[in-house]
Amino acid sequence: ETAVFQTPNYHVTQVGNEVSFNCKQTLGHDTMYWYKQDSKKLLKIMFSYNNKQLIVNETVPRRFSPQSSDKAHLNLRIKSVEPEDSAVYLCASSSDWGALYEQYFGPGTRLTVL
């Protein structure tokens, strides 16, 4: 099956802890993204990578750091979570980083910070 896969589906943690989310795509795409979808369903880009190189880095707190081992994987680490980090984190990929390319989304990881 070719798709975008994310683990875990859900994660509950306490303020100050470190969390890591994994994303893998089997579509053979060159570009991957992380988005944050908050409780009001606002969807915002956080990072994008093309062939393991960071190409978009929006204004996100320093505690967020993306990690790419190869073009099929893009993980997200949050060093010390805060309550406002509670959200759904969506991973996506596209065949290239041009403006017209369709993005394919994973099912998301729901983070709850207590």
Add this chain to the structure above:
Amino acid sequence: GDSVTQTEGLVTLTEGLPVMLNCTYQSTYSPFLFWYVQHLNEAPKLLLKSFTDNKRPEHQGFHATLHKSSSSFHLQKSSAQLSDSALYYCALSALNNNAGAKLTFGGGTRLTVRP
């Protein structure tokens, strides 16, 4: 910077009535426009995207026309179905210098279709 505005946060319709979801945008560069749909507990999926040659994209009965003069890309369907109930996002993508392309999303419109 780029921005997308969807004026209605919530639209409720009766099955069989026409659908129109508004989308206007602002962009420094000449952008491409998209509609993504997210059904409950699913990932967002592409519904439509604008063409470079002014053709009107259509999919699953939905269509949208890019009007550069009014910076709009409204989503329309002639007859709503129960299965159309979902969250609809209008999005813009433009190449910004060396920053690469990124999708800028509107706030989303939740469409509920009632029997």
